[in-house]
Amino acid sequence: MxxxxxxxxxxxxxxxxxxxxxxxxxxxxxxxxxxxxxxxxxxxxxxxxxxxxxxxxxxxxxxxxxxQVPTKDAYLVDVDKIAPTKDVPGEYRVWTCFPIADNHVVEIYRIDVEAGGTYWSGGHGERTKEYVFVLQGTLSLELADGGTFTIKTGEAFRFASEDDHVYRNHGREKVSFASFFVVS
The missing domain is CATH 1.10.260.40 (lambda repressor-like DNA-binding domains)
Structure with a gap:
């Protein structure tokens, strides 16, 4: 839906x-x-x-x-019941769980990167921080400044996401993670 x-x-x-x-x-x-x-x-x-x-x-x-976005204080999103926002077979799938339009402060995504897959992401705007929490697998995150970070299951990572960045899965299993964009 x-x-x-x-x-x-x-x-x-x-x-x-x-x-x-x-x-x-x-x-x-x-x-x-x-x-x-x-x-x-x-x-x-x-x-x-x-x-x-x-x-x-x-x-x-x-x-x-x-x-308009419903004005409920409690809101459940079941990723398995909504269509992906982006879907590139064999590479990645992205689901928008809570769009920025909900509150103009935070946006929340669920992202799966398939084994050997890559997801190139553009910058998310000025004064935007991104928080990544890996739910399953090991994620490689490459930032525009040349930094590369490995984030494992149960780990969280924060970075300024104004510039392009790349999510890679070098493993043999799918990587699933939640991504939160916060505008400060």
Whole structure:
């Protein structure tokens, strides 16, 4: 499930419940079938622009009300249930767990680099620090200034990520790590 579908799913259900409406009532108000609305709320449907328009009109809400990041204080992301943001078979996969748009301070990724794989990353902007925590395997991190660091399972590493950097997996097993970008 991508972020937009996820946001619509959570927000539609929240709006419906806040208005005290059942799926039947929302279906009557919008002209969208109850089964389609239920699928949207479960995050299993990819609604067309026409369906979104019917929902907006029927509930008298704005597009931003459906698409904005949900305002929940607790939020679970299951990487196995979301589509990777980047996927280069045989090299790496990247999942955006929490985008910078959530809070404008931190962004969190899960990254897997396959055995022998390389992931080239551009800089992340001025005043950005990156924190890497290796979940599985041994990661080689090459920084633009020529420094190379080896980070093993259970270890964490911090660096200024304004410049390009490279993640490499010299091992025979996949490397999995979490990456946190913090804007100071």
């Amino acid at each position: 991508n972020y937009l579908i996820h946001n619509i799913s959570i927000n539609l259900k929240h709006i419906r419940k806040a208005k005290g409406m059942s799926l039947d009532v929302v279906a009557e108000q919008t002209g969208v079938s109850k089964s389609m609305l239920a699928s949207i709320e479960r995050g299993t449907a990819n609604p067309s622009i026409g369906v979104i328009d019917k929902i907006l009109s029927g509930l008298r809400i704005k597009l931003a009300d459906l698409t």
